[in-house]
Amino acid sequence: MLAFKALSSDKPEEWSHALTSCRRLIEGLADELYPPSEEKRNGRALGKGQYINRLWAFMDDSITSSSNKDLAKSHVDYLGAWLQGSYKLTNKGVHSELTQIEATKAVFHTYLMISDILEYINLEKHSNGKKNINEASIDELEVMLDVKRGIAKNIVKKRIENGVLTLQLIKDIPGVGPKILSKIQAEFDI
Numbered sequence: 441m442l443a444f445k446a447l448s449s450d451k452p453e454e455w456s457h458a459l460t461s462c463r464r465l466i467e468g469l470a471d472e473l474y475p476p477s478e479e480k481r482n483g484r485a486l487g488k489g490q491y492i493n494r495l496w497a498f499m500d501d502s503i504t505s506s507s508n509k510d511l512a513k514s515h516v517d518y519l520g521a522w523l524q525g526s527y528k529l530t531n532k533g534v535h536s537e538l539t540q541i542e543a544t545k546a547v548f549h550t551y552l553m554i555s556d557i558l559e560y561i562n563l564e565k566h567s568n569g570k571k572n573i574n575e576a577s578i579d580e581l582e583v584m585l586d587v588k589r590g591i592a593k594n595i596v597k598k599r600i601e602n603g604v605l606t607l608q609l610i611k612d613i614p615g616v617g618p619k620i621l622s623k624i625q626a627e628f629d630i
Contacts (some may be wrong), residue, residue: 441583443547447540455543462550467491469554473561474498492516495557502560512556518549573628574604576585585628591615605630 446458468493478484479603481500484493495516499576503509571580573595581592594613599605610616624630 442579447544447547449486450540452538452540455538455540458543458547459538461579462546464577465550465554466495468577469557470494470498473557474501499557499560512560516553516557570627570629573610573630574599574622576628585620585623587615588618591620 443458443461446454446461449455471494474486474494474497476488476490476494479486481497484490484496486494486497496513498510499509503512540602566598573581576584578589578592578596581587581595582589585592591613594615595605595610597612598609602609607621607625610621610624610630
């Protein structure tokens with residue numbers, strides 16, 4: 441949702457933020473489906489920064505049809521390389537190098553790639569109900585709670601300061617009232 445919101449802007453900086461949101465989404469998906477490890481798979485490292493390789497490893501384990509596996513891997517490789525290249529440019533501040541249509545394509549490709557991958561998830565293995573608020577990213581808090589980024593950042597800051605969040609700690613965050621607390625309880629495990 442944040443990526444689509446950024447695309448509607450007429451500012452190139454916002455388009456680059458859309459790419460960052462896509463990269464974070466893909467990294468988060470890789471973390472969920474195939475957590476980082478020290479091992480290598482088919483010569484590919486599977487550490488924290490190698491999220492594309494970890495998605496490959498997930499597909500190796502989950503997709504039985506070799507033609508489907510090759511197609512899904514091609515999509516992941518293409519999008520991963522494109523996002524990495526664009527991410528490097530946008531981090532250098534070369535926003536004029538990125539057009540709105542390129543950013544839009546990246547966001548749509550991200551969703552298409554994720555839909556390819558989600559098709560192969562064993563829901564019983566990966567579904568555990570609500571996400572724990574102590575594992576939620578700033579982006580997830582902002583979107584799921586429909587709060588301003590500053591409040592989402594303050595929630596994460598409070599979590600870092602205390603190790604874990606409790607309802608009492610969350611109540612003490614400026615800007616968090618009954619409405620937000622109710623959404624937290626509805627959307628997250630605490």
